[in-house]
Amino acid sequence: MSDLTSKEVIILGGGISGLAVGWFLHQKGIPFKLFEKQDETGGAVTSKRVHGSVMDFGPNSLRDRSGKIRELADDLGISQDLIQISEALKTRYIVRDRSLKELKPSLFSLISTKVLSPKAKLRLLGEPLAQTKSPSDESIGDFLERRIGKEAVDYLVDPVFSGIYAGNIYRISKKSVLPKLAEYEQNFGSVLWGAIRSKKEKEKVKPMVLSFKKGIQQLTDAISQKISDHIIYDEVKIVEKAEPGYRVQTENEEFTSKNVISCIPAYSLGHLLRGFEPELSSELINIDYAPMLSTQVLFKASDINPKREGFGFLVPRKERIRLLGAIWKSNIFPELTADDYFHANLMTGGAHDRGILIESVEDVEKEILNEFRELMGIDVQPAFVKSHLWKKAIPQFDVGYEQTKQRFKQFESENPGLYLGGNYRWGVSVPDCIQGAEELVREMADHL
Numbered sequence: 001m002s003d004l005t006s007k008e009v010i011i012l013g014g015g016i017s018g019l020a021v022g023w024f025l026h027q028k029g030i031p032f033k034l035f036e037k038q039d040e041t042g043g044a045v046t047s048k049r050v051h052g053s054v055m056d057f058g059p060n061s062l063r064d065r066s067g068k069i070r071e072l073a074d075d076l077g078i079s080q081d082l083i084q085i086s087e088a089l090k091t092r093y094i095v096r097d098r099s100l101k102e103l104k105p106s107l108f109s110l111i112s113t114k115v116l117s118p119k120a121k122l123r124l125l126g127e128p129l130a131q132t133k134s135p136s137d138e139s140i141g142d143f144l145e146r147r148i149g150k151e152a153v154d155y156l157v158d159p160v161f162s163g164i165y166a167g168n169i170y171r172i173s174k175k176s177v178l179p180k181l182a183e184y185e186q187n188f189g190s191v192l193w194g195a196i197r198s199k200k201e202k203e204k205v206k207p208m209v210l211s212f213k214k215g216i217q218q219l220t221d222a223i224s225q226k227i228s229d230h231i232i233y234d235e236v237k238i239v240e241k242a243e244p245g246y247r248v249q250t251e252n253e254e255f256t257s258k259n260v261i262s263c264i265p266a267y268s269l270g271h272l273l274r275g276f277e278p279e280l281s282s283e284l285i286n287i288d289y290a291p292m293l294s295t296q297v298l299f300k301a302s303d304i305n306p307k308r309e310g311f312g313f314l315v316p317r318k319e320r321i322r323l324l325g326a327i328w329k330s331n332i333f334p335e336l337t338a339d340d341y342f343h344a345n346l347m348t349g350g351a352h353d354r355g356i357l358i359e360s361v362e363d364v365e366k367e368i369l370n371e372f373r374e375l376m377g378i379d380v381q382p383a384f385v386k387s388h389l390w391k392k393a394i395p396q397f398d399v400g401y402e403q404t405k406q407r408f409k410q411f412e413s414e415n416p417g418l419y420l421g422g423n424y425r426w427g428v429s430v431p432d433c434i435q436g437a438e439e440l441v442r443e444m445a446d447h448l
């Protein structure tokens with residue numbers, strides 16, 4: 001058994017959360033070991049160069065609100081490879097009546113868009129007048145229906161949450177996912193008014209949507225390279241109490257340490273803690289993860305007519321189209337696609353469509369490709385198609401999730417030195433995971 005009880009920290013999992021924890025520990029000169037069960041790091045971050053193009057089967061773009069991604073890229077020496085999307089490409093389309101309707105990120109566009117009927121626009125813009133009293137937690141669908149009306153929820157809120165978060169808006173918790181909007185309602189009596197007021201107050205750093213010349217995996221690869229001496233490719237099987245600290249049993253070895261940081265998915269950690277904390281273990285195992293099918297398609301650019309500017313489109317569930325949305329990858333990051341091709345990333349599945357877990361990938365691909373071609377007016381077949389099925393893609397923060405998070409906190413206070421991290425704790429986006437990792441390392445560094 002290796003005794004790491006002096007100061008060495010153990011990190012479980014080499015996705016972006018575990019790697020970021022490792023990187024911030026490394027920067028502070030704190031020794032650590034990171035265990036990853038696959039033969040490469042990155043977890044959901046997966047970029048492959050295929051057919052002359054970079055294909056991100058996991059995250060496609062990083063919304064850098066705070067400047068942290070730019071700072072991290074600088075520290076890692078890869079800032080020269082950062083790429084960003086232009087303002088013009090922030091235009092998105094929403095499907096309504098089986099056609100693409102433009103929506104720009106501005107109040108004027110909200111008034112002029114064909115996504116909503118005139119009646120729905122009036123209801124939406126009259127939101128500050130809506131007198132509602134909200135319970136402390138409820139689904140974002142119920143909350144926003146009362147504030148902005150059913151049609152705006154169906155055509156604006158639902159596509160964002162089902163397309164990007166793979167979720168069901170009538171299950172996702174307002175308190176976990178939109179705490180700011182709930183606060184605005186409390187403090188200003190209006191979510192729109194609160195959002196406008198707070199926008200004026202903040203924004204010290206220019207938000208950007210970013211990727212890298214080799215795809216998002218360039219970021220996780222760069223961290224892995226810097227901390228490669230600390231990474232052990234071995235699966236963790238058991239975590240339990242030892243005196244002092246914790247015993248970590250891997251496939252091949254056994255370690256003890258006073259500080260263990262889990263950055264593996266909730267269900268994986270649940271299995272490791274079965275003997276040690278059966279209650280928390282089953283709570284972790286029961287956290288719902290929605291599946292996602294990420295399908296990369298390449299068409300000859302000359303087959304896409306007329307060529308549209310923009311980020312891509314999202315499909316409201318009300319439209320009864322299986323496809324959740326498409327990112328026009330060659331529009332937003334042309335550097336990543338071979339010349340003369342149009343590259344799109346199609347998303348299917350989510351909490352509404354678990355059928356993708358039992359149907360054959362080929363059948364689902366065929367169905368969504370037909371839908372995509374019809375919506376885009378493309379008559380020809382793609383030059384290339386490749387899918388990746390994520391059986392447990394995105395953790396779902398359903399109503400009641402705040403209580404689950406409270407139990408995580410309680411568990412940590414009863415078991416000092418054992419920390420629960422990762423996207424189900426810190427938020428699903430890659431920048432959320434990085435921020436969570438940095439805050440945790442800052443907090444624990446004082447106690448080491």
Ligand SMILES: Cc1cc2nc3c(=O)[nH]c(=O)nc-3n(C[C@H](O)[C@H](O)[C@H](O)COP(=O)(O)OP(=O)(O)OC[C@H]3O[C@@H](n4cnc5c(N)ncnc54)[C@H](O)[C@@H]3O)c2cc1C
Binds near residue numbers: 013043234292
């Ligand atoms: C299809 C898809 C699209 C997405 N799009 C975006 C996007 O555009 N932008 C964005 O910001 N985010 C996006 N996300 C979300 C984001 O990618 C993830 O939330 C984030 O990458 C999760 O990182 P993580 O390190 O917490 O977990 P993971 O990436 O799941 O990493 C966990 C790691 O732990 C390892 N592991 C598990 N069990 C063990 C064990 N017992 N022992 C050792 N190792 C173990 C796994 O192999 C894995 O490497 C997307 C996610 C998916 C799936």
